Amino acid sequence: MTRELCISGVEIDLHEAPLLGPIDCAVKAGWPLTLMGPSGSGKSTLLNWMVGSLPPGLTARGRILLDGDDITDLPPHRRRLGILFQDDLLFPHLTVAENLAFALPGGMGRAAKEGLIQAALAEAELPGHGARDPAGLSGGERARIALMRTLLAEPKALLLDEPFAKLDVALRERFRGFVFAKAAERNLPVLLVSHDPADSAAAGGLTIHLDKGPPAAKPAERGV
Template identity: 65%
Template sequence: MTGLELRRIGLAIGGTTLIRDLSLTIPPRAIVTVMGPSGSGKSSLLAYIGGYLAPAFAASGRVLLNGADITRLPPHRRRAGILFQDALLFPHMSVGANLGFGLRPGGSRAERRARIAAALREAELEGFADRDPATLSGGQRARVALMRTLLSEPAVLLLDEPFARLDADLRQRFRQFVFDHARARDLPMLLVTHDAADAAAAGGPLVRLPHG
């Protein structure tokens, strides 16, 4: 089975059950959206998939990626890329160095520079390698964050409300930019949001979490 598969995921904290017996399958290039109010467990679900769920949570269920059970693997071995609300670029690094941080180990210096340059072209940011991230617009920062994630060669893309801080016009354009680039790499996508417009744009199955 290729893609992301969740089998009977359960999440609870402090005696409160947030998610119970959630199962879903996301094939390559597809998007499943999880919606719910703050505190319903949306971001915690992504944290469980990515392997960085806080110890305070009780969790159960299995996570499979391209047929392999990754439930017990450390985060760096799961190949789960994630985008957050904030771009989270390193302020002490140039744009190019931020992108280079996403590259997996290996390859010559020239090969790594070529991959960074290609990512900048793909993001329509040619010539920005030496720029300070603080000089970028919100949309430019978001594109750099996406390309850094994609350079790590993930096998799934987790989207933790990455469009929430953008204005309406930019949100629509960046949302399509993310979906198009992930689909070009055959990635399954799991989007969590409280915005119905995000769910409509994703166009795939919708899961609603009731708790808040």
């Protein structure tokens, strides 16, 4: 089955003033969609609404469909949308392994959890790092652990809120490739928001520009 994430007729207002939209688009697995725009254009707000955490003062209209199911009104934990932010948001009081375990179901047995954690560490190219303090990891290592924690929750689509912005140029290029490869392996639709054209080029697929009037999609070239 080809997974698909659709947003239909989405409009967002800030204190009753139009902020974003209307937006209609579909994101198929293997063809990431990038929303490009400057700060204040509403792109991160859109992702917040999609995961069910719209801040006060903002109102939204529209629907979210995932694999044909309307998830708009579901509670956040049932939407099956994974999200990755600029900051890795690892818990400083937990080890790397405990951070990964946080994404796993509570009823899972200890051996099963340990197997998944060790597999995630290997996939992140950090075998043997489970007992480490997250503060002792490099920026790129923390970013990879944050992604693996998101993926361990088994989302059906992946939202990216400028997760490459705080990395240096070399790490940014490597992490982009890592993120898109892991999403492709899991057959996930990917919706990226960014202000960096290099992110859009690396993602490929379509790009929607939010700062040039009504949203219009155009293809982005692959490669950085």
